[in-house]
Amino acid sequence: MQRLCVMGLGYIGLPAAAMLASRGHSVIGCDTDLGVVAAVAAGQAHFREPDLDMLLAAAVTTGRLTAQAVPAPADVFVIAVPTPLGAGNRPDLSCVEAATDAIAPFLAPGNLVILESTCPVGTTEALAGRLAAARPDLCFPSRGGAAPPGCVHLAHCPERVLPGSMLRELVANDRIIGGLTPACAERARALYAGFVTGRCWLTDSRTAELAKLAENAFRDLNIAFANELAGICRGLEVDPWAAIALANRHPRVSILRPGPGVGGHCIAVDPWFLAEAAPDHSPLIRTARAVNEARPGQVVAEIRALAPPGATVACLGLTYKADVEDLRASPALAIAEALSREGTRRVLCCDPMLRALPPPLAGRAGVALVQPEAALAEAVVLAILVPHAAFRALPRAAFAGRLVVDAVGLLQPA
Structure with a gap:
């Protein structure tokens, strides 16, 4: 069993930390958010995910998992921090860089550093260079070369989990493990093989970084095709x-x-x-992004066309996908916010995954979080934005004869 330090206790880092602790490792979980640290130290997840609370509570109770704001010496360091978009749709790697700088003083010969955060191609190499500059007393490998004796090993192992099924997918999904050297990849494989039942595919760090980006670009392109096709159908009066x-x-x-x-x-x-x-080589990817980024505005226009000023609109769903509480980059939330900003319509928000209105909507005049029954009773226009199970269970008769914008096909025959 090894001592691990997991940097970042969010949607990726926390399930990974709890899973590693459940396999007998001693895990230190680190996060800059003191509220998150306090919750994890008390054995409570700060977001809802099936079975995570149970796994986390067991890990904390047995002492296998502790939480703190700063890292500590370990055998393995796992970086699982956000990599959002910055200005001009450029990757913001400030959290990865901060986590790298934070662990640098604690590194020792033979340590393993794993980057799980999704990142641009070449980030793992840049991370190695940053660590080498901070710790000239240590030895770091170069991509494709041999790992010198006593060096700090580095690998990229991108996460592949779906909110709502994280723990199952954390175990069952195949994993891509890209090392700066073959020896680095093998070191990381040995760790993941302790809980992953899927296959661990070894490669170099650049290929692992690109493969993860390709997976999500593939999904984006195919969603864009579906959205574009739906627009063509509507223009031709085809369902x-x-x-x-x-x-x-x-x-x-x-x-x-x-x-x-x-x-x-x-x-x-x-x-x-x-x-x-x-x-110069990604016109298709850029076009798909443009198609999908335009969709919330198109849905807002559809709602406006049905709801005159002064009307009450019900937005059924605010999260980014069905049956999770995750609001990150949610198009449904963007739609509700756009309607609320106009201030000409009453906006009723209904989402069974949320206990309160999120910050963009909280406190805004004319906006309220209501139960489905109130939304159905009071709204002139019903906008179905997320196919939550609670909405699928509503009787179809409740929508009959109503003004409905069904953006997700919830009312379509099975």
């Missing part, structure tokens, strides 16, 4: 859901479902990492 369902009867066709846009921490962000790295 997009029926047309897509029939097209998918072809054995080699699998068109995704249209929606109000793309959200979350990956698909709406990661394609830009590729586009910015190779602007």
Whole structure:
């Protein structure tokens, strides 16, 4: 068993820390948010995820997992911090750089540093260079070369989990492990093999970084095609859901479902990492981003066309996907916010995953968080923005004869 230090206790770092602790490792979880540190130290997750509270409570109770604001000496350091978009859709690596600087004083010969954060190609190499500059007394490998004896090993192992199924996917999914050297990759594989039942695929760090970005760009492109196709259908007075369902009867066709846009921490962000790295070779990626980024505005226009000023609109769903509380880059939230900013309509927000209105809407005049029954009773226009299970369970008769903008196809026949 090893001593690990996990930098970042968010949606990726916290499940990983709890899972590693459950496998007998001694884990120190670090986060700059003192509220997060306090919650984890008390054995409580600061976001909802099935079974995470149980796993976390057990890890804390047994003393296998502790939480603090600063790192400490360890055998393995795992960096799992956010990599959001900055100005001009360029990657903001400030959190990765800060975490790297924080662990530098605690590194020792033979340590392993794993970067789980999704990042532009070349980031793992840059991380090694940053650590080498901070610790000239230590030895760091170069990409593709041999790992010198006693060096600090570095690898990129991108996360591959879905909110709502994190713990299951953390164990069951295949993992890509890209080392600066083959020896680095093998060191990281030995750690992940302790809890991953899927296959661990070894490669170099650059290939691992690109593969992760390719996965999310693939999803973004295919969602954009579905959204563009739905727009074509509406212009031609064709039911997009029926047309897509029939097209998918072809054995080699699998068109995704249209929606109000793309959200979350990956698909709406990661394609830009590729586009910015190779602007002359990524016109398709940029076009897909433009298509999906335009969707919330198009949905707002559809709602406006049905709801005159002074009307009450119900936004059914605010999170970025069904049955999770995650609001990051949520197109549904963007739609509700755009309607509320106009100040000409009453906006009722309904989301079974939320206990209160999020900051962009909280305290804004004319906006309220209500239960589904109130939304159905009071709204002139019903905008279905997220297909939560609670909304799927509503009787279809409640929508009959109503003005409805169904952005997710919830009312379509199965």
